[in-house]
Amino acid sequence: MTTPADRRYGWLLLLRTPGLGAAALRRQLQLDGSVEQALQTITARATGEAGQWLRHPDPALLGADLAWLAEPGHHLLCWGEPDYPPQLLHLDDAPAALFVAGDPSLLLRPQIAVVGARGASAAGRGHARRFAAELARRGFVVTSGLAEGIDGEAHLAALDAGGASLAVIGTGADRVYPASHHALARRLAETGAVVSELVPGTPARPWHFPRRNRLIAGLSLATVVIEAGLQSGSLITARLAAEQGREVFALPGSIDHPLARGCHRLIREGARLVEAPEEVAEAMAGPAAAMGTVLLERLAIETPAVVAGDRVAVGEGWRADPEYVDLLHALGHDPTPLEALVERTGQPVSAVSSMLLMLELEGLVESLSGARYQRLED
Structure with a gap:
């Protein structure tokens, strides 16, 4: 029987295969139905540098990848699996996988991108802080690219407001660019998320950043541009x-x-001319609610029960599922880290994140900074 560790190794092997693009990998996964079978098919057909890698991979390189993923808060979200962000599925060039440092459930929540010039003016930086803080207070995840200027101000303001922020970067998730944002990247990994489609160890290259931008746009319900040259x-x-x-x-x-x-x-x-963050929040309230409905339908499990305190009462849909019952019992009224809930329930992080999102949308759970969750109902 294939274990999750085996699947993860197969994914890493394929993601590092020279010349194997995300589109070709997705097509093979669709044909074969599993990463294990896709790996066998691709290996049998591979020639040249790709064939050499697949038949004689570098164990030290793959070992370093696995060691990174084994660290707390590190995740690999793979195309075709439940925790892969559905917003990206429509992209012709959707990434085959995403490396995440931080809370992976943030990728499933309504996001607003706040972007702009690296060399922003003092006024532009102030606008970025004002917009990001208000959007975060209204429940949106503020998404940007970790660059200097507008991006950095937006990330910081969202976190300082007690909200959530997500950075999509143009290096491997184990690297930080620019170097001046090391502290910000650490804070995002601890209380938000840092996301990359590039394998660990990948340095900054000019062509990485336009590709990074398509993911910022794809993940977000809307993009707000604050100061930009031509x-x-x-x-x-x-x-x-x-x-x-x-x-x-x-x-x-x-x-x-x-x-x-x-x-x-x-x-x-x-583009819509905007002067205040409230205009953005009000305009995007409908799409955000629609996204929540879609996610509820996507995550719903049809079984018979509802949890009320320490009792299980008769109900409909996902509420009867024993895994939800276990999760609510594992949650206290004090903030609880995601990693602790994974340990207490014995469920994979993708399953726990999905269930927490369901419970949050139902008003039973509140998400807090630092990938922590708190039970609201008695």
Whole structure:
């Protein structure tokens, strides 16, 4: 019988195979139905450098990958598995897997991207803090790219407001770029999440960041652009968001300010002019609620019961499932870390995260900073 550890090794082996792109790997997974079978098929057909790697992989490299994944709070979300973010499934170039340091359930929650110039003005940084803090207070996960300037301010403001923030990065999840954001990256891994499609050890390369931007746009319900020059990477994020059918908001600025020109272009091309974070939150309340409904349907388990305190009463849907009963018993009214709940229930982190999201949407559980959860019902 194949174990989760075997599947994880197979995934890492395939993710590191030279020349094997995410699209080809996804197609083979669809044909074969499992990573184990896909690995056999690809290995049998592989030639050249790919064949050499698959038949004689580097045990030290794969061992380092497994050691990274074994650390608390580190996860691998694989295409076709329950904890893979459904928002990305429609992308033609969806990643085959995501490496996550932090709380993986944040990827399943309504997100708003806040992006902008690295060399932002003091006013632009202030706008980023104001928008991110208010969006976080209203329950949105603030998503950005960990860059200097607007990105960094948005992450910090969301965390300082007691909300959640998620960084999608252009290096392996074990690296930090820019180096000045080491402390911020640690804080995000502890109280939010850091996400990468790149294998551990991957350094920063210029072409990684436009690809990173498609994931920021794809994960988020909307993108807010705060200060951007005409050559800004934020315009790439905004274009990708629009192509994916997502809402784009842009802050206007002075006609004399070069970092306002990108935003003005976006507004001319159809982005919504926005002046206050409340406008974004109110506009996205409906899509956020719809996303919650979709996730409820996606995660629902049809069995007969509801937990009320220490009693199990007759009910409908997922509420009868004994795994939910066990999870609610494992939760106290004091904040409990995700890792502790995984240990207490004996369930994999993907299953616990999904159940917690269900309970949160039902108003029975509250998520707190630092991947902690608290039971609300008596």
